[in-house]
Amino acid sequence: MNTRLARLAAMSLCMSLTLLTLSCSRDGGRQTEQTEQTETVQKQDAPVQGPGALSDKEVVDIATDAYIYGYSLITTEVTRVQMSNVAKADALHAPPNQFANVPRYPPGDYRGVSAPNADTLYSVAWVDLRKEPMVFSHPDMGKRFFLFPHYSLWMPVVASPGSRTMGGKAADILISGPGWNGQVPSGMEHVKSPTQHLVILGRTYADGTEADYKAVNALQAQYKLVPLSAFGKPYTYTAPPVDPNPGFSMTDKPQKIIDEMDLSTYFGMMARLMGTTAPPAPEDNAIVARMAKIGLEPGKPFDIGKLSPSAQAALKDVTRTAQQKIFARRETSGTKQNGWFIPAAAGTYGTDYLQRALIAAFGWPANLPEDAIYPYALTDGNGETLNGANSYTLTFPKDQTPPVNGFWSITMYIDDGGWWFNPNPLDRFTISMRNKPKFNDDGSLTLYFQNKSPGKDKENNWLPAPQGKFILMMRTYWPKDTPPSILPPGKGTWQPPPVVKAANPTS
Numbered sequence: 001m002n003t004r005l006a007r008l009a010a011m012s013l014c015m016s017l018t019l020l021t022l023s024c025s026r027d028g029g030r031q032t033e034q035t036e037q038t039e040t041v042q043k044q045d046a047p048v049q050g051p052g053a054l055s056d057k058e059v060v061d062i063a064t065d066a067y068i069y070g071y072s073l074i075t076t077e078v079t080r081v082q083m084s085n086v087a088k089a090d091a092l093h094a095p096p097n098q099f100a101n102v103p104r105y106p107p108g109d110y111r112g113v114s115a116p117n118a119d120t121l122y123s124v125a126w127v128d129l130r131k132e133p134m135v136f137s138h139p140d141m142g143k144r145f146f147l148f149p150h151y152s153l154w155m156p157v158v159a160s161p162g163s164r165t166m167g168g169k170a171a172d173i174l175i176s177g178p179g180w181n182g183q184v185p186s187g188m189e190h191v192k193s194p195t196q197h198l199v200i201l202g203r204t205y206a207d208g209t210e211a212d213y214k215a216v217n218a219l220q221a222q223y224k225l226v227p228l229s230a231f232g233k234p235y236t237y238t239a240p241p242v243d244p245n246p247g248f249s250m251t252d253k254p255q256k257i258i259d260e261m262d263l264s265t266y267f268g269m270m271a272r273l274m275g276t277t278a279p280p281a282p283e284d285n286a287i288v289a290r291m292a293k294i295g296l297e298p299g300k301p302f303d304i305g306k307l308s309p310s311a312q313a314a315l316k317d318v319t320r321t322a323q324q325k326i327f328a329r330r331e332t333s334g335t336k337q338n339g340w341f342i343p344a345a346a347g348t349y350g351t352d353y354l355q356r357a358l359i360a361a362f363g364w365p366a367n368l369p370e371d372a373i374y375p376y377a378l379t380d381g382n383g384e385t386l387n388g389a390n391s392y393t394l395t396f397p398k399d400q401t402p403p404v405n406g407f408w409s410i411t412m413y414i415d416d417g418g419w420w421f422n423p424n425p426l427d428r429f430t431i432s433m434r435n436k437p438k439f440n441d442d443g444s445l446t447l448y449f450q451n452k453s454p455g456k457d458k459e460n461n462w463l464p465a466p467q468g469k470f471i472l473m474m475r476t477y478w479p480k481d482t483p484p485s486i487l488p489p490g491k492g493t494w495q496p497p498p499v500v501k502a503a504n505p506t507s
Helices: 003-011 036-042 056-084 210-220 254-260 263-274 282-292 309-332 353-362 456-461
Strands: 099-101 120-128 134-138 150-152 157-159 171-176 189-192 197-205 224-227 335-337 340-342 392-396 404-415 419-421 430-432 445-450 462-464 471-479
Touching: 056 120, 056 197, 056 254, 056 263, 056 282, 056 309, 056 353, 099 210, 120 134, 120 210, 157 189, 197 210, 263 309, 309 353, 404 462, 430 462, 445 456, 456 462
Parallel strands: 171 189, 445 462
Antiparallel strands: 099 120, 120 197, 134 171, 134 224, 150 157, 150 197, 335 340, 392 445, 404 419, 404 430, 404 471
């Protein structure tokens, strides 16, 4: 895999293949071993052509499309296993149906997950729905921004509870898997997951002070998942046994694991998942039928030996070809505006499997644009690479700061095998309204990006830069949907202003 793809893909997290017989829930809702969607797929007529009737090129084309189709599923599965195949919770890992809560923002020397943020504290839970539905509860959040997007194993957003969709009131949310038809208790929201596993990637705003960390940690302690049959009753959680041999490394980055999979292993994992915990969506019927032509079918072992020797030989480059296509999509997915790159909409993909694979590789798992959009800049408004040898400003005209209902920020990164905070004497890695920046007399707001202080009177507006190259990322949480708006991404009525290089470099 291209090294840029591999290193930027460090943002990805993980998953596994444990199969259990589904049981009846307390209120008589019935979950079946095979979901209705999987049954529909498996009942399709047998393909007209078998593997032996295809040309080598046809086999390669189908296998390449299949690799791209399954990329988000395999990425999420590996991430799930790595994060949840543990005995107890820590900041980034937790057994199924338990939250892992990040209590503080990372320090300047952090080198864990690329492009860390210093705006919201993460709370992550991998939800297992195979036995019965689970109830997710959070307390009253007041006016604090929060977001709990739910992602299926295929990576689309299934639901997005948070400030935008629910306000700040406490809530109990029933999450059911495919095939469950029970009664939803009164007063509960209902999320129907299309897969038997689901991940909640929660974010809760914190201003970075010790007092606010304490307040957010108290909220995080109240994020709970309880089986429906135990809701409202005394309940003691018991973690499932740790699988000592999950089939791949628990510590290597997901992309490294995927890169090292041979095609038989990759397609074999896809087939097992599609036949059990991750049935293909109805709109996937066309590609499912195509994949069946090379013997890749939900719930059936994939046997590459059934293909002709010449076809098997031709498949040796499929992984590289498919990954090149994913990487190439990055160059055309999104819009350039004033030196900023506005990513294309994510969170919902339909049959755009290449876009879904791109997000799995570069920004797993990605928010809905209605919840957050993250423009980033590698260059100034003139297209010149941002470098701390120079001084830069960014000025928002009066009443034209990023139009959001939530909040906005700008984070500075250095590229060092990933995007990382820039260590600096202020320990300031992001700038936003919480820094209390000073507005100009005309109502505009100017921010400074440079290595040396712009002066004491301007330090509230300063984000310290390294001596070399750097990257800026603007995070806009809950963008406004009326003009001026950054929505839809790349076509909105509001655009980020350019970063402007000063006439004289920083001394």
